Amino acid sequence: xxxxxxxxxxxxxxxxxxxxxxxxxxxxxxxxxxxxxxxxxxxxxxxxxxxxxxxxxxxxxxxxxxxxxxxxxxxxxxxxxxxxxxxxxxxxxxxxxxxxxxxxxxxxxxxxxxxxxxxxxxxxxxxxxxxxxxxxxxxxxxxxxxxxxxxxxxxxxxxxxxxxxxxxxxxxxxxxxxxxxxxxxxxxxxxxxxxxxxxxxxxxxxxxxxxxxxxxxxxxxxxxxxxxxxxxxxxxxxxxxxxxxxxxxxxxxxxxxxxxxxxxxxxxxxxxxxxxxxxxxxxxxxxxxxxxxxxxxxxxxxxxxxxxxxxxxxxxxxxxxxxxxxxxxxxxxxxxxxxxxxxxxxxxxxxxxxxxxxxxxxxxxxxxxxxxxxxxxxxxxxxxxxxxxxxxxxxxxxxxxxxxxxxxxxxxxxxxxxxxxxxxxxxxxxxxxxxxxxxxxxxxxxxxxxxxxxxxxxxxxxxxxxxxxxxxxxxxxxxxxxxxxxxxxxxxxxxxxxxxxxxxx
Amino acid sequence: xxxxxxxxxxxxxxxxxxxxxxxxxxxxxxxxxxxxxxxxxxxxxxxxxxxxxxxxxxxxxxxxxxxxxxxxxxxxxxxxxxxxxxxxxxxxxxxxxxxxxxxxxxxxxxxxxxxxxxxxxxxxxxxxxxxxxxxxxxxxxxxxxxxxxxxxxxxxxxxxxxxxxxxxxxxxxxxxxxxxxxxxxxxxxxxxxxxxxxxxxxxxxxxxxxxxxxxxxxxxxxxxxxxxxxxxxxxxxxxxxxxxxxxxxxxxxxxxxxxxxxxxxxxxxxxxxxxxxxxxxxxxxxxxxxxxxxxxxxxxxxxxxxxxxxxxxxxxxxxxxxxxxxxxxxxxxxxxxxxxxxxxxxxxxxxxxxx
Numbered sequence: 001x002x003x004x005x006x007x008x009x010x011x012x013x014x015x016x017x018x019x020x021x022x023x024x025x026x027x028x029x030x031x032x033x034x035x036x037x038x039x040x041x042x043x044x045x046x047x048x049x050x051x052x053x054x055x056x057x058x059x060x061x062x063x064x065x066x067x068x069x070x071x072x073x074x075x076x077x078x079x080x081x082x083x084x085x086x087x088x089x090x091x092x093x094x095x096x097x098x099x100x101x102x103x104x105x106x107x108x109x110x111x112x113x114x115x116x117x118x119x120x121x122x123x124x125x126x127x128x129x130x131x132x133x134x135x136x137x138x139x140x141x142x143x144x145x146x147x148x149x150x151x152x153x154x155x156x157x158x159x160x161x162x163x164x165x166x167x168x169x170x171x172x173x174x175x176x177x178x179x180x181x182x183x184x185x186x187x188x189x190x191x192x193x194x195x196x197x198x199x200x201x202x203x204x205x206x207x208x209x210x211x212x213x214x215x216x217x218x219x220x221x222x223x224x225x226x227x228x229x230x231x232x233x234x235x236x237x238x239x240x241x242x243x244x245x246x247x248x249x250x251x252x253x254x255x256x257x258x259x260x261x262x263x264x265x266x267x268x269x270x271x272x273x274x275x276x277x278x279x280x281x282x283x284x285x286x287x288x289x290x291x292x293x294x295x296x297x298x299x300x301x302x303x304x305x306x307x308x309x310x311x312x313x314x315x316x317x318x319x320x321x322x323x324x325x326x327x328x329x330x331x332x333x334x335x336x337x338x339x340x341x342x343x344x345x346x347x348x349x350x351x352x353x354x355x356x357x358x359x360x361x362x363x364x365x366x367x368x369x370x371x372x373x374x375x376x377x378x379x380x381x382x383x384x385x386x387x388x389x390x391x392x393x394x395x396x397x398x399x400x401x402x403x404x405x406x407x408x409x410x411x412x413x414x415x416x417x418x419x420x421x422x423x424x425x426x427x428x429x430x431x432x433x434x435x436x437x438x439x440x441x442x443x444x445x446x447x448x449x450x451x452x453x454x455x456x457x458x459x460x461x462x463x464x465x466x467x468x469x470x471x472x473x474x475x476x477x478x479x480x481x482x483x484x485x486x487x488x489x490x491x492x493x494x495x496x497x498x499x500x501x502x503x504x505x
Numbered sequence: 506x507x508x509x510x511x512x513x514x515x516x517x518x519x520x521x522x523x524x525x526x527x528x529x530x531x532x533x534x535x536x537x538x539x540x541x542x543x544x545x546x547x548x549x550x551x552x553x554x555x556x557x558x559x560x561x562x563x564x565x566x567x568x569x570x571x572x573x574x575x576x577x578x579x580x581x582x583x584x585x586x587x588x589x590x591x592x593x594x595x596x597x598x599x600x601x602x603x604x605x606x607x608x609x610x611x612x613x614x615x616x617x618x619x620x621x622x623x624x625x626x627x628x629x630x631x632x633x634x635x636x637x638x639x640x641x642x643x644x645x646x647x648x649x650x651x652x653x654x655x656x657x658x659x660x661x662x663x664x665x666x667x668x669x670x671x672x673x674x675x676x677x678x679x680x681x682x683x684x685x686x687x688x689x690x691x692x693x694x695x696x697x698x699x700x701x702x703x704x705x706x707x708x709x710x711x712x713x714x715x716x717x718x719x720x721x722x723x724x725x726x727x728x729x730x731x732x733x734x735x736x737x738x739x740x741x742x743x744x745x746x747x748x749x750x751x752x753x754x755x756x757x758x759x760x761x762x763x764x765x766x767x768x769x770x771x772x773x774x775x776x777x778x779x780x781x782x783x784x785x786x787x788x789x790x791x792x793x794x795x796x797x798x799x800x801x802x803x804x805x806x807x808x809x810x811x812x813x814x815x816x817x818x819x820x821x822x823x824x825x826x827x828x829x830x831x832x833x834x835x836x837x838x839x840x841x842x843x844x845x846x847x848x849x850x851x852x853x854x855x856x857x858x859x860x
Contacts, residue, residue: 261531263819267723269525270749281528317518320525325722327520476531488530 008071010035010195011056011087011164016065018051025051027219028065033164036193038186040210040227042203043239048219049199050410053166056197057089058082086163090153090170098142102128102135102152106159131155132181145297154182158189165189166197169437171205178296183209201438202466203232215239239441258491259475262286263324265459266341266428268307271319276302278483279319284428284461289454291474292463292485293499299483300463301346304430308343309336323428338371340427344417346436346463352417353405359416360387360401366420390419395445411442418449429453430461435469447473467496479503515756522756526747527725532812532820535801539809539826539835539847542858546570546577551848551855553589553630553730553837557611558596561839561846563855564589569600569610572846572855581610588650589642591631599639601628603650607641607669614671622676625667630730632689632696634668640696641667641676642686654775656685657702657727658765660755666698666709680709680717688731690739697739697818699728704747706731706818720818726810727776734840738821739814742835742847745776746808778834778851780806803828807851811838824858832856 009032018026026048033039041049054060056067058076067074069085076082082089096105103124107115124137133151141149150170157165167186171179186196186209200206206213207227215222215238222238230238266284271277277299284290294300305311307321309330320327323339330336333343345351353362364383387401394415398408405416414434421429431450435443450473454460464470470477477494479487479502487502514520529535548565554572555562561572562580564587570577581600589601597612605626608618629644646663648656664683667676684702691697696709697720706721706728726743733739754761754774764773771777774787781799786806799805809826826832826849834851844857 264531267527269523269527281526281530283528283531285531315517317524320519320523322527322723325719327523329519478530485528485530488534 009033010070012066012068012071013052013056014066014068016052016055016067017063018048018055018060019063025219026055026062029216029219029221031214031221031224033195033197034212035195036190037211038190038196038198038209040198040200040206040213041216042200042206042213042235043216043222047216047239049216050168051219052216053089053168053197053199056082056087056164057166058087059089083160083162086161087166088157088160088162088164089166090150090157090168096141096149096152099140101138101140102144103137105141105152106137106156108156110160127159128155131158131185151178154185158185162194164195164197166199168199169201170198171200171202176295179205201435201443203235207232207235255491259288259454261288261476262457262459265324266307267322267325268303269320269322271303271306271321272314273302273306273311273318274314276483277306277313280480280484281319282478282485282488284459285476286427286459287454287457288475289450289460289462289473291470291477292461292480293467293470293477293503294463294465294480295503296465298480298503300480301432302483303480304343304432304461304463307336307428308341308430309333310343334369337369337424337426340371340425341430342421342424342426342428343430344421344432344434346432348413348417353413353420355406356404358402358404359391359396359398359408360384362405362416363387363390363419363423366423370424386423387419390422393422394419394449409442411438411446414438414442414446418446426458428459428461430463432463433465434462435464435466443469467499470494470499471496524749524752524756526749526752527723529725529825533725533810533823535825535827536823537801537827537830538824538858539811539832539849539856540830542824542832542845542847542856544854544856545572545846546855547853548577548855549853550850551853552587552850553591554839554846554848554855555590555592555598556839556841557592557598559611561841562590562592562598563837563848564600569598572857583608586651589628589631591633591639593633599631599633601631601641607631607639609671617671619669619671619674622667624665624678625676627664629664629685629687630689632691632731634691637671639669639671640679640689640691641669642689642698643667644685644687644701653685653701654770654773654777655765658755658761658773658775660702661685662702664700666696668711679711680715683707687727687729687744688741690731690733692733697731699731699741701727701729701744704728706741721814721820726808729835730837732837732839737816739816739818740838740840740845741812741814742838743808743810743812744778744834744836744850746805746810747776748804748806750774750804751776751806775806777806778836780833799829801827801829807833809833809835809849809851811835811845811847 011033013031016026016029043049055062058079058081103120106124121137128135135148135151198210210227213227213230214224263286264283265286269281270279272279292300306313309332360383363386396412396415405413434446462473477489478485481503514522548570551563551565553564562569563572566586568582569580585602585604587600588603591599593612595612597615598610601607605621609615625643627644627649628641630642632640634640643665645656645661662682662684664686665681666679666686668679669676684700686698687701688699699706704724707717708720710716726746729742729744731741772786805828809830809832812823813821815821831852832849835847836850838847845860846857848855
């Protein structure tokens with residue numbers, strides 16, 4: 001085996017192509033990763049970023065092209081091969097086993113013949129502390145929030161002494177403080193000559209943390225250059241060919257008209273659920289977008305899930321939810337859907353759709369649980385017609401309605417989840433992180449759909465950890481902290497500082 | 506309700522037994538606008554404001570005082586305390602007294618008085634009808650206006666609304682079984698009434714059926730008088746806040762009955778027009794005090810609140826005097842000359858805010 005020169009790129013991908021049923025997801029991509037560099041890959045939804053890194057992690061085989069590691073050609077035939085070559089992937093939606101503990105997940109696939117659990121926990125504790133991750137190694141992963149699961153995922157990659165670590169949207173669920181820790185960790189890995197591929201829709205992060213940036217568009221390589229040579233504007237121009245910044249994140253207060261409140265549709269009174277939701281109260285009005293901002297763990301999602309019947313409030317004195325003045329208590333989401341309360345999940349892969357089913361079938365699943373449905377008796381014509389009309393309305397980019405949802409890009413998957421919610425004829429619709437893991441082009445389209453729903457008179461709630469999104473979309477902003485709504489702001493009053501202050505203090 | 510269901514709800518604290526109160530958000534989002542209003546008059550327990558040919562007048566104990574005059578020039582006085590007041594279209598006033606008497610000051614009927622009706626002894630509000638009659642709210646069949654706290658703690662719903670013909674003095678009962686009607690306004694052939702103990706505003710259709718329907722429900726405070734501005738918007742005064750503690754006490758019958766029997770009403774766990782004046786009173790406004798300063802969000806027993814409603818009785822905005830404020834217990838408000846006048850009975854002040 002020849003010894004690679006220090007100038008040789010650690011990893012090279014030459015003429016990589018990938019086709020799905022004749023549709024090109026990647027078109028002869030060239031990509032190289034240097035030793036100890038942080039290389040960001042950015043691009044619109046469907047640009048091919050995920051496919052590219054899935055090829056590297058062994059999850060997907062390329063149709064054509066060559067991969068070289070340290071100058072030597074390699075075949076990555078599966079995830080185990082990738083690990084052997086020192087390539088680790090930190091997934092956007094984590095790949096941990098929820099029933100195992102944090103420590104067990106860290107050592108999964110690396111178990112010894114005899115494992116002393118106490119020893120594993122102590123070792124895991126020391127390792128997590130060295131990374132400054134406040135995670136209890138004995139906690140089952142199922143009990144952790146998304147941010148902490150991501151920490152475990154990162155820790156696992158670091159533990160495997162990977163030469164290349166791929167981060168796919170690592171910051172989407174992290175609080176500012178956690179992000180700070182993550183960036184410090186990435187910096188440390190860079191100094192240790194670990195090469196990092198960083199995929200993020202938050203362009204500021206890509207600009208801040210990376211040494212070089214590669215832009216992909218429609219499966220093709222557009223540009224690779226030093227991060228310092230880009231600005232946010234030029235980056236977006238390369239990605240989409242147009243400037244979207246103002247269109248996306250102009251403040252609601254600057255809009256010609258902030259929507260006035262209509263009837264009070266939902267009144268949440270003294271709602272409680274264990275330590276997650278603590279005696280919280282707020283109202284939701286028809287005809288406007290109510291933005292709910294809060295840091296991860298502030299109880300926003302749990303509150304929404306109680307309202308929608310996904311989880312139950314406390315059995316004793318759990319508070320009250322009033323829909324149009326009537327006290328309601330849903331034991332399952334079906335009851336909520338019947339009354340017009342629909343929740344669009346933050347975790348689309350787990351709760352949003354069946355990935356092996358087609359777009360049409362997934363959308364029809366929404367219809368099945370809607371009021372007046374005929375149950376599981378599906379009329380093929382009706383299913384298709386519904387799918388066609390919603391694909392058109394939401395501009396879901398797919399060749400036909402029979403395509404599996406798993407083949408769609410993140411943004412289009414999210415649109416399928418929204419379509420599924422819309423067929424349920426909602427009166428109150430709660431979007432939980434509607435643009436997480438979605439590219440800038442699809443963000444604008446989803447925002448447009450959300451605004452249109454409010455204009456139609458629906459009571460729309462948008463839960464988001466991304467402050468510019470809340471500021472741009474909301475006609476009224478609620479801030480959640482430690483399980484309760486602590487502040488209400490109008491768009492005129494809502495500056496980033498004011499909202500963040502309320503969320504933190 | 507099914508007794509078994511009631512027992513289960515009581516045990517779990519849900520359904521009708523939920524100890525919850527609606528949030529003060531949206532149109533009820535807290536502010537300090539009542540405290541920022543310009544003071545017009547200090548008087549003992551100013552209660553009801555009315556717009557008359559002599560300007561804005563307020564009732565204070567046995568007197569009617571002009572709000573626009575320094576020191577409050579007395580317009581008229583009575584031997585019995587005044588319990589309700591309204592301005593009439595001819596510029597005069599109708600005045601109700603705590604003994605159930607109704608008299609007129611100024612206008613066509615100035616100096617006249619109506620014969621008392623023994624069934625109407627707790628007059629809490631008056632309003633002129635478009636046909637020249639007078640609508641009368643009788644808060645309780647068993648307690649006088651000064652005993653409103655007892656009426657709440659007894660969980661009564663014995664109030665009624667009446668129509669009185671001033672020419673004949675005939676009383677016609679429009680609706681009964683009301684939980685302390687405290688405000689009245691005529692609206693599109695119906696009478697809109699604020700029902701304090703149900704924290705709601707209801708619409709009563711006069712006629713044989715006496716049909717009632719809700720206009721605004723689930724308010725975060727106890728509503729009192731209603732008035733209409735020139736722009737057709739409605740102004741509603743809310744005299745005390747609801748709280749989870751009070752809702753809890755209202756559910757605990759034995760505790761409440763013993764409290765009524767054994768404790769001075771000023772020290773009851775009950776809403777009041779001004780709290781924090783004596784160390785003997787319960788709860789001490791939640792005790793949320795730092796370096797001697799009461800936090801505005803403290804769960805106090807008194808509060809100042811005025812709400813503006815649109816023509817469909819939907820709240821549009823509100824003015825507040827929060828826990829640490831000095832304009833608590835607002836029992837009446839009206840718009841005159843582009844200003845909102847309100848009587849903060851709890852703090853003995855009449856003030857006005859520019860609109």
